[in-house]
């Protein structure tokens with residue numbers, strides 16, 4: 001952060017105690033906290049009555065709730081089905097969407113493709129702060145896009161971007177990326193927390209006042225959250241993150257916040273020579289079809305957002321030379337694994353004190369659902385005993401601390417997805433047994449961990 005409070009256009013405040021300081025400092029002289037002094041614009045906040053969010057009325061801005069017209073905001077399909085899915089069914093007018101992810105994962109590619117298709121129906125302005133217009137145009141040509149309706153601007157000063165937007169009146173504005181922007185109100189360097197926050201605040205205000213939909217691109221920084229998209233999450237309507245491995249061809253986009261749709265919705269893409277292609281049937285890519293059953297591998301049915309997904313979970317249990325054996329979970333929560341192993345010992349009678357336990361969810365998906373409990377435990381057990389599980393068995397279910405197997409939401413839907421992908425048998429919580437069963441699927445139900453282990 002630059003430390004030049006000279007011009008009088010910015011000031012420094014302590015985020016911890018609110019003290020105003022004449023200059024930047026590592027420690028607040030008032031309250032003594034470290035690393036909490038931040039630069040802010042030195043101007044009175046605009047507080048005209050009724051300004052800001054659309055629909056506010058009266059001098060005081062207070063209205064009766066029933067009098068507010070609950071008009072449905074128009075949604076524009078982006079032309080990319082998987083992107084529409086994570087957006088909750090299309091791009092909402094006047095909404096601000098933050099797209100985060102590692103550098104090089106495909107944010108610009110995805111947005112350029114979306115712009116080309118949105119541009120056919122409404123004016124689109126693509127602001128590039130990282131690449132030159134030539135580079136963007138080259139990429140569009142390489143992707144074979146018809147980018148007729150897309151206007152391009154290479155600019156990083158937010159005031160000039162908004163001036164251009166006022167001239168152009170785009171209905172969709174793309175900012176690539178928010179880390180390159182700066183406002184003249186602040187002295188600190190582009191990419192600093194204060195610049196990122198202030199420029200984004202100006203853009204959000206613009207979106208709400210003019211009903212422009214805005215995509216903000218944000219890089220996730222190595223250090224984690226600082227100055228990255230995280231500081232913006234609360235300001236925007238929708239937050240999408242690219243997750244998973246950068247190495248492979250697949251890219252997962254997850255909605256972690258959405259004021260206009262379901263969260264945790266997962267969009268699946270494949271990176272090809274011609275940009276990102278939708279993967280219409282994602283279950284297929286998360287299953288590795290083994291020639292013959294292998295121990296420690298199991299198919300589970302998880303539900304990401306509103307879609308059930310078949311995913312392979314793999315476990316490796318190995319005698320540990322360490323006093324503190326390792327518990328490593330990739331794609332799952334580490335603490336949950338430790339808890340499950342304790343339940344396995346206490347209620348299943350299988351001790352893993354002297355074993356390293358590694359669990360991996362194939363394909364780089366992150367599973368946050370409790371429905372993964374039972375499959376994870378059974379995969380661990382399968383590896384420990386070196387007994388393969390048949391590849392046509394699908395498993396889901398939550399494991400309670402008392403060793404009971406609890407039902408999970410949307411059981412029938414998960415079972416149908418399993419049957420659709422050629423699973424012949426399913427091991428599920430007793431309460432998830434649908435009336436009438438599922439055609440082509442033999443369903444085994446269990447009440448407790450003991451029963452599940454016996455069934456295996």
Ligand code: TYD
Nearest residue numbers: 103104105106107108109271272273274275
């Ligand atoms: P990009 O969208 O520039 O990433 P970001 O904006 O998130 O930093 O994606 C760049 C990567 O995608 C780069 O490694 C090359 C690859 N790529 C393809 O494989 N095929 C393509 O058609 C394009 C445009 C990029």
Ligand code: MG
Nearest residue numbers: 107108130176
């Ligand atoms: Mg980019």
